[in-house]
Amino acid sequence: MTILIIGGGASGMMAALTASENPEHRVILAERQSRLGRKLLATGNGRCNLTNRNTELSHYHGEKPSFCAYALKEFDCDRTLAYFRSLGLLTVTEPSGRVYPYSDSANSVLDVLRLPLEQRDNVSLLTGREILSLRKRKDGFLAKTGSEELRADRVILCAGGLAGAKLGGTDMGYKLLAAFGHSRTPLYPSLVQLKTETTLVRSLKGVRCEALVKYGRTTRRGELQFTDYGVSGPVIFELSRGAVGGELEIDLLPDLREGELLALLENRCRTLPQLKAEDLLTGILHNRLGRTILRGCGLSLEQPLHTVYDLPRVVSMCKSLSLTVLGTMGMDQAQVTAGGIRTEEFDPKTLESRLCPGLYAAGEVLDIDGDCGGYNLQWAWSSGRLAGELRGSL
Ligand SMILES: Cc1cc2nc3c(=O)[nH]c(=O)nc-3n(C[C@H](O)[C@H](O)[C@H](O)COP(=O)(O)OP(=O)(O)OC[C@H]3O[C@@H](n4cnc5c(N)ncnc54)[C@H](O)[C@@H]3O)c2cc1C
Numbered sequence: 103m104t105i106l107i108i109g110g111g112a113s114g115m116m117a118a119l120t121a122s123e124n125p126e127h128r129v130i131l132a133e134r135q136s137r138l139g140r141k142l143l144a145t146g147n148g149r150c151n152l153t154n155r156n157t158e159l160s161h162y163h164g165e166k167p168s169f170c171a172y173a174l175k176e177f178d179c180d181r182t183l184a185y186f187r188s189l190g191l192l193t194v195t196e197p198s199g200r201v202y203p204y205s206d207s208a209n210s211v212l213d214v215l216r217l218p219l220e221q222r223d224n225v226s227l228l229t230g231r232e233i234l235s236l237r238k239r240k241d242g243f244l245a246k247t248g249s250e251e252l253r254a255d256r257v258i259l260c261a262g263g264l265a266g267a268k269l270g271g272t273d274m275g276y277k278l279l280a281a282f283g284h285s286r287t288p289l290y291p292s293l294v295q296l297k298t299e300t301t302l303v304r305s306l307k308g309v310r311c312e313a314l315v316k317y318g319r320t321t322r323r324g325e326l327q328f329t330d331y332g333v334s335g336p337v338i339f340e341l342s343r344g345a346v347g348g349e350l351e352i353d354l355l356p357d358l359r360e361g362e363l364l365a366l367l368e369n370r371c372r373t374l375p376q377l378k379a380e381d382l383l384t385g386i387l388h389n390r391l392g393r394t395i396l397r398g399c400g401l402s403l404e405q406p407l408h409t410v411y412d413l414p415r416v417v418s419m420c421k422s423l424s425l426t427v428l429g430t431m432g433m434d435q436a437q438v439t440a441g442g443i444r445t446e447e448f449d450p451k452t453l454e455s456r457l458c459p460g461l462y463a464a465g466e467v468l469d470i471d472g473d474c475g476g477y478n479l480q481w482a483w484s485s486g487r488l489a490g491e492l493r494g495s496l
Contacts, residue, residue, distance in 0.1 A: 104128045105492065106245055106254035108233045108278065110138035111270065112479055113465030113486035114260030115215040120490025121258070122225045129225045130252060132245070134232035134272070138219070139212040141262070141269040145479065150208030152186070153179050153483070154476035155199035161477045163343065164469040165287055169445035170481055173453065177487040179480060185487075189214040200476050228252075233261075236278045238458060256460050256496070258489045263439030263466035264289055271433065275467035279443050282458040286443050287469050291436030292343040293478075298332035298350065298425040302398050309388050310335065314356035317341040317427070318348060323356060328391075333425065339474040343440055345430050352423040354387060354395075360417050367413045375408035382407060382416065395419050438478050442469040453485060454494030464489040 105121045107114050110133030118131040131138075145151065154161070157179050162170050177185075183193060183201065191214045192204035203210040219225050231247045236257060238244075245252045261275025276286050306328035313326040315337050324337030333350070341350075355363060367382060374381075380403035383392030393403060399415050410416075430436070445468055447456050455461040464485035472478045 103256065104130065104242075104254045105256045105258065106243065106252055107131045107258045107260055107490075108236070108245070109133065109260035109262055109275065109465070110135075110227070110229065111260060111262050111465065112139065112142055112482035113262075113489075114258070115139060115219060116483050116486030117258045117260055117462075117464055117490035118219055118225060119215065120487050121492060122219075122222050125224060127224060129222075130228060130254065131219065131225065132228045132231045132233055132247070132252070134230070134274070135270055136230050138216055138227065138229065141266055141271075142212050142479075143208045144266070144269050145208055146202065146476075148208050149202050149206050150211045151200045151202055151476040151479070152193070152211055153182055153201045153480040155179055155195055155201065157477065157480050161473040161475070162481065163292075163440065163471050164442070164445060166445050167470065169448075169450045169468075170470045170485070172450045173484040173488045174480065177484040182480065182483045185483075186211075186214065189218065198475070232274065233278065234274075236281065238282070238460070243460065256462070256492055256494075258462040258464060259467060260463070260465050260486060260489075261467050263442060264433045265291060265293075265436040265439045265466070267434045271439070275463075276443060279455075279463065279467070282455060282461060284443050284447050284455070284457060287441040289433075289439055289441040290344060291430050291433045291438075292440040292471050293339040293437035293474050294342045294345075294435050295329065295334040295431040296332050296338055296342055296345055296350070297428040297431060299428065300330065300332060302394060303328050303332070303425065304330055306390055306394055309391050311354055311388060311391060312356065313337060314353040315341060316351040316353075317345070326352065331431070332428070336474055339437065342430055342436075343471070345427055347429075348427050350425045350427055352425065354391065354420050354423060360421055363417045363420060364413055367416060371407040371410060371413070375406060377407045379403055379405045379407060379410055382410065383420070387420065395423070398423075437474070438471045439466055440471045442467055442471075445469050449494070452493040452495075453489040454496075459494060460496045462489040462492070462494065
């Protein structure tokens, strides 16, 4: 039996390894880019956060997030790590539950997937080949690249989503599935930087801090980074899903109560009354951030501390810095596509299409996206594994 896998990213490589475990299968893995797993190399800032120890369903989104429960249970974090270990990958788990390769290099994750694929006699790797059309005929599927035709008995579509266009993000997967009558939900960027009004924060480019950030009804704590267009960092990524307008409320000192901060500032003004106001927040916040807050409160940095009367205002700005959100940095910068092919059109226990028997899909092309922290790759591994088992009706 010939199995064509479209897309040599995370889910496609997992599906190819799984399908090729059966020596009677002939597996063709077609990848449009010149090498496998380009996006994988960029994950986790080049470190690849390959999974998370806490993979509860609440970390997944889409019209029907429960769709991913079966695949995630069948090939959960423990099984995934045992599988990677069997491929020769050593990993470390951070206290947050995020798992990285021991080498701290995404290359290691790609290599342990790529090397056995290159070695197996029943796998053909076709890189630099984009599948431009896919049809079903009586005797199976016919896929076309620019120059050749590929015949297959089963097809697993692992073409990913639109996010990260420079790393391979494309809408081809949606188009190929649409030809079989599949529909998709609206697509929008997730795990992405936010553009904000920049008058106050432009000078803070590069400054990082631990913050508690509220956006709409969601509050998250983590590292925030100021940029010239707005804000970035893990805490922002987690809040960015579907971001349009509204205000970010940023607590720059989440471990300090307002009263404690006020007491600290009053003490500084009392003990060092001749000090310039620019040093009011020295030792408490990053210097540039402190001065920005003071300017935002309308203080002159030159005035002596004994002339600073409105300390509660300074406290309030440190505990609740408000920034107007203008939008996201878009699909090109996003780590993941929210939305995708409607999951109700697939069987969650096999990932086979309900509209076209013999056709499977896995990974980001489906309407499932995860939080920041290894959840998206875990979905790619779990769904790639399940689809590669070809448990469907044919
Ligand atoms: C910068 C960045 C950092 C990230 N960091 C993390 C992280 O640390 N942890 C985490 O869990 N997730 C992370 N993600 C998300 C994660 O990488 C993706 O969710 C995951 O790779 C999706 O796997 P996939 O197999 O569905 O798609 P992809 O990995 O995108 O693979 C799809 C492949 O299909 C190919 N393709 C598409 N159409 C065709 C076609 N018609 N013919 C042939 N080939 C085709 C593409 O070129 C691509 O190689 C990150 C994403 C980005 C962009």
